């Protein structure tokens with residue numbers, strides 16, 4: 001995809017191993033192959049080469065999805081629930097804040113390098129939303145008090161824990177939340193919030 005984009009604007013392609021290409025790849029590798037021609041065409045319509053190639057690709061990808069509703073359903077993958085990726089949260093060591101990112105599913109995504117499984121990610125201390133979580137990523141973020149998609153500290157962000165917050169931390173946690181989380185995630189969240 002990047003080779004094609006650069007070719008359109010008659011620019012030399014940075015080597016695959018360059019930090020620039022790697023960082024763009026990290027942002028766009030969940031995009032399925034079938035959307036690539038469309039994305040390249042969208043970018044080729046631009047007056048000049050976009051400064052931020054990653055963003056240009058993601059914008060074109062969004063546009064593809066809007067123009068192709070229902071096209072993604074042919075992915076049939078139980079591992080990721082047909083999402084094509086896992087919803088992940090990583091805690092910043094310095095600030096303690098969680099950052100949200102997507103990790104491509106190793107079962108239904110092609111990649112030049114081995115993609116981490118949900119278990120691999122969890123073993124690295126990353127919080128992964130269970131497949132099919134009721135309410136989706138925003139609800140999971142809120143229920144797990146990750147604060148990346150739903151701000152902590154606001155009434156909405158505290159959610160159902162608002163009541164217990166006034167009486168100190170509720171170590172029992174929410175049963176639905178407990179059920180949905182792995183051991184590692186529970187340790188993660190408990191460690192981060194109640195240490």
Ligand SMILES: [Zn+2]
Nearest residue numbers: 077080105108
């Ligand atoms: Zn999958």
